[in-house]
Amino acid sequence: MTNAPPLDDQPDDYRNAIDAVRFAIAQFKDCNEEERHELQRDLDELQRMSEKLETGRVEIVVFGEISTGKSALINALVGDSLMQVNIQGGWTKDLWHVPWDGLGYRVPGFADSQVILVDTPGLNEVDGAERSEMAQSAAERADLVLFVTDSDLNETEFSALEDLVACHKPILLVLNKTDLYRPEEVQQLLDLFRGPRLDGMVEAKNILTSQADPREVEYLIESADGSVRKEWRKPEPQVEALRSRILEVLEAEGKSLLALNAAMFAADKSDRMTALRVQLREKVAAKMIWKYAVTKSLAVALNPLPAVDVLGGSAVDAAMVVSLGRVYGISITTSNARSLVTGIFKAAGWVMLSEAMVSYASSAFKALTAGYGSLATMLPQGAAAGYGSYIVGQAARYYFQHGASWGNESAKQVVTQILENTDKQSVLEKLKEEIKRKISRNPYAGE
Template sequence: MTGDTLWQRLRGWLAKPDAQNAAAAPDAEHAQARMVDSLRRLLDDATIPPAIREELAGDFGRIESMLERLERGELHVAVFGRVSAGKSALGNALLGREAFTVGVLHGTTTRAEQAALDEAREAGLVLIDTPGINELDGEARERLAFDVAEVSDLVVFVADGDLTRDELDALKTLAATQRPVLLALNKADRYASAERDALLAQLREHARGLVREDDVVAVAARPKPQRRMETDEHGREHLRELPAPPEVAALRERLLAIARREGKTLSALNAGLYASRLTDQVSARIADSRRRLADKLIRNYCLAKGVAVALNPIPVADLLAAAGMDAAMVLQLSRVYGLPLSRAESGRLVAVISAQLAALMGAVWGMQLVASALKGVSAGLSVLVTAAAQGALAWYATVLIGRAAERYLVAGKSWGELGAKRAVAEIVAGLDRDSILREAREEILRRLRTRS
């Protein structure tokens, strides 16, 4: 099942009655157990080269954190939004205590902070405050905010009015990370009831397709103080300002409901999506590492074969020796790609590729045979020039054979649906023959002159 399908199924569960969600609980437990096992296998995979593991150390560290989170049964919620929208204040209001720094200047939150939500200790809900997305000269902070959101299970996007272009772009980016997003209209106490309802409707329209309508809620993390006229013992009236309690009940209940009903599934699914991306990164780096090693191997065999063919004084016999070198090269390539071939298998693969090349490029191989024969009767400089030309053709043939064999191995010892003929033809069409021959002649001539 794909990540998109899983998320659609999950969001469907969130809309179901509690009885149906209760019936789905065993599935959540099973999904979490399978995800824990999958993450452990990824972390313990001995086939991942140490260099790649070191290169992606931060990502593997996140996987370890996710594994610990799953085992603790936590649901991590990132509080996200632009500077001064009230993210830290909202986090404190949800917690019921001053856990996050709140300031009047832009950029108060410069690093991610987290604290367990007191009212959801049993549900394991954890809030993560993030830097503002519109910091001046704050590219690094914005990147941090997106990183935190990426490894969180759910995002609360905080706005204090209609969405700006930057906020809408950020909301789209967050929605693309495939985790649920709640949109909180903060400072809602500044608006009259009709104005607030109209603004909520506007937000739901602008966030259509990104946020569920039920997940757009109004909050007031730090409402304006309540003013009350009081009379002292002398009968004088005084205007007194009393702090107003935060108005976050709707958002808190929504978060707690999600944590209770789908917290484990959300955490497991998010961990699975992140692990899938990491696996793709590992695979890409392994493929790139193998490709670089294969490039070096093919070039070494091209050089060895080109020089050997150029130096061999016996007509035609050099071509037979070259075929043996091609088979040896394919044997080494199969080990590079972790699909070792036997000597007989590598020989048969070279024969298949050579047959297709002969059908496509008979004239080229005919030239090579002529050059092999001419080499035995030439003298002086002409021998050197003819040998270099023949060696260059041998070099080019090795490039073609190596690339074709590489394609066969990358596809898991398969030519694909279209067969060897099409694969070899595409290799031939994709290489710049003249450039390869020119490089080969220059290198072989340099080697021959050095030897002489």
């Protein structure tokens, strides 16, 4: 089918797809606790995909607007009233997996191979955004999509179809309920579907009609005695053409479709995982830097430290750098962390150092008074020290993001850039707020 990218039919495709899924699963092994929590669903889905491949399970997802006859179509194909059909739109609320043994298709080489029809909630349901999202993601996982409509495609249907085509889904477009139209109207709809609007989206031979649950019609029944009575009866469903096309598609490329779908699925999950990891890592790093900056602010506000220790990289800064390294999967010794901190302070140059000096100028005074200074002196001193740690943290973060190097920049360029891009006043204000909040909980802190 032209919807799918060409696949040279090497038996290796299937093997490669299994490997791709296994590889994606293996990537989860070194997730930390938080990543694992966030990615659990992806991992579960990958595991299901792996199992699907290993058993040769083909999933045909029946997808479309509400009340187009998706559930009825599954019943008609399977030849049993398994799915609930209802005149009321939005009837199907979950994904239902219905085994379709009657089709008689097996993925070559898989004795336990199965074909599953997946019933989905309708698109465009009032208050059903979540359900229609569920349907969309089921369709994206499908090996083959039956896109069911009962009229010309509206905007929602058209854009859903476009999305599926964009993710290379093989699609059969099914015009259901043709019993409600006159033959020439059916032809008109088919001409529309085969016209320019869907050109390149669905091939003509993959556009089919059906009557999954035709309306009752009045039959005239003549008895042996010649009397005639009228009776309303439901005609048999008409799904044979659809059924044979499905079988044809599967026989021609069922195995490739399965492989292609799994390989794309695995690639997608890997990308998502990488992106999410980066995102989570950055969130953790930002929080960590802030936590250390606050710790440092408080420490300095409450306990006068020798200025030289603070400037040369206090224990707090070194500990922050060691922890940050861990976030980025880089281990660094405390003494190397201290050198990095010193290096960053040096790179920050005298601008920052001199400011820091000012705030520590009174540390001797604080030491002398041997108690807490007034809030008026504690706050700026503490906040300035915390700001220093904040900048060190940002620079160290850059350093670790670039695999423990300054990349193409020099340390000085990086730090200068960080200083320029940081809203110093707002960081200082926030730090002061934190100090106030924490000190106010300390009953021994003086005013």
